[in-house]
Amino acid sequence: MVGLLSLPAQAADSVTLRLGHALNEDHVVARSYRHMADEIEQLSDGSMHLRIFPNGQMGGTQDMLGQMQNGALDLVHASASNLESFDDVYSVFNLPYLFPNQADFKKVVFGPIGQQIMQSTKDKGFFAIGAYVAGYRSFYASKPIRTPADLKGMKIRVQSSPTTISMIKLMGGSPTPIDFSEVYSALQQGVVDGAENNVPSYVQTRHVELAKYFSEDQHTSVPDFLTVSTSTWNRLDEKQQQILMKAVHDSEKYQQQLWDKVDQQAREQAKEMGAHFVEVDKAPFRKAVQPLYKEYKQDPEHARLLKQIRQAEESSDDQPQS
Ligand code: GCU
The missing domain is CATH 3.40.190.170 (Bacterial extracellular solute-binding protein, family 7)
Structure with missing residues (x-):
């Protein structure tokens, strides 16, 4: 071309x-x-x-x-x-x-x-x-998701990321990769039972109309x-x-x-539309995904990158560039 x-x-x-x-x-x-x-x-x-x-x-x-x-x-x-x-x-x-x-x-x-x-x-x-x-991505569905056990048997829309797919499986759900613009109808038609995203996307896509419980496990950024x-x-x-x-x-x-x-406006708007924001204990979710880190670190390049990230997080003078 x-x-x-x-x-x-x-x-x-x-x-x-x-x-x-x-x-x-x-x-x-x-x-x-x-x-x-x-x-x-x-x-x-x-x-x-x-x-x-x-x-x-x-x-x-x-x-x-x-x-x-x-x-x-x-x-x-x-x-x-x-x-x-x-x-x-x-x-x-x-x-x-x-x-x-x-x-x-x-x-x-x-x-x-x-x-x-x-x-x-x-x-x-x-x-x-x-x-x-x-921001943070969390689960939303027509029921609250408070523990990994709540994800059992649920089809969750994900982006097409192999790591996210593994994450959902480890948490107990069934990951379903779908393009962003097709998630509304997938939720509507029951192709998936829930999805995960940040609050502005949950509201701007109108997924909030179909999934009233936003459970803040904040699994990824x-x-x-x-x-x-x-x-x-x-x-x-x-x-x-x-x-x-x-x-x-x-x-x-x-x-x-x-x-x-x-982010703040979207939260207010979601509540006006009847959404419930559910506080979640993140500990069991963190625990469920530990095997992902173990597997990730087996690759020496990955292990090196993760170490660099931890060092950057610990240092106070490594400021963002923009
Ligand atoms: C967020 C993100 C998009 C992404 C979307 C998705 O809105 O900003 O880049 O495409 O999530 O879940 O597909």
Whole structure:
């Protein structure tokens, strides 16, 4: 397929980048991408454009990542769960209870470790240039889930991450990978009995209408990433790369500022819609997933990465970069 970012040889001054995502327009990250598009336009005096294809218009995330590798898209939004099946390095972010708190999440994801991971897939035809916070993911269903035993026999929608699939199995549920945009009808038709996500996504997708119990076991904090095709990146000149990166960094800051507000608003809205937030003792969930860590650490590369993360969490001077 011909690359859609076509820069004429004599005039590399007008560029349109195509970004695909499967989020709805209200999603905090979708709003941040619009912020980024405006800034790109402004900083380049109208010579660079970001054309956004939202709502899975271009397909599910896994599919769009493939399209980007083939040159049909320049940028794709993906969570670390989507990326895990493209490169194992992203599996670490899918480990349950990896970060003791959100400050440590930021320290790792926006610090040197995150940078290293984001750059590491260049030879696969893409790499990540932006990272976004995504709170905690917890279970929701039409009944409370207070202990792993409550998950027995329940089909739970997951993203297509092998680590998440193992996690749900260890907790006692049946994992069912489904694209984000198809979860509403899967819940409605009983294809799954529940799902897991952060509070804003639970509300913005209207899953709250179908699953009134949000049980806060807070099993994972999975970052979102903006990925770019390596060949698109190489075709941009230095100035264009700088403009893109400035707009990406500013979109990260914008998203972090929005996040807490949106999280709080979503909770209020969910309660108004009849949702119950259930407090959960995390200890039995943590215990159930211990074999996942044991298995993960058998790979020396994984063990090294996990050690680096623990060290970063313990050090007080290793501040996030943005
Ligand atoms: C969150 C996350 C998305 C992801 C979605 C999902 O909303 O921000 O990137 O696609 O969860 O569960 O699929």
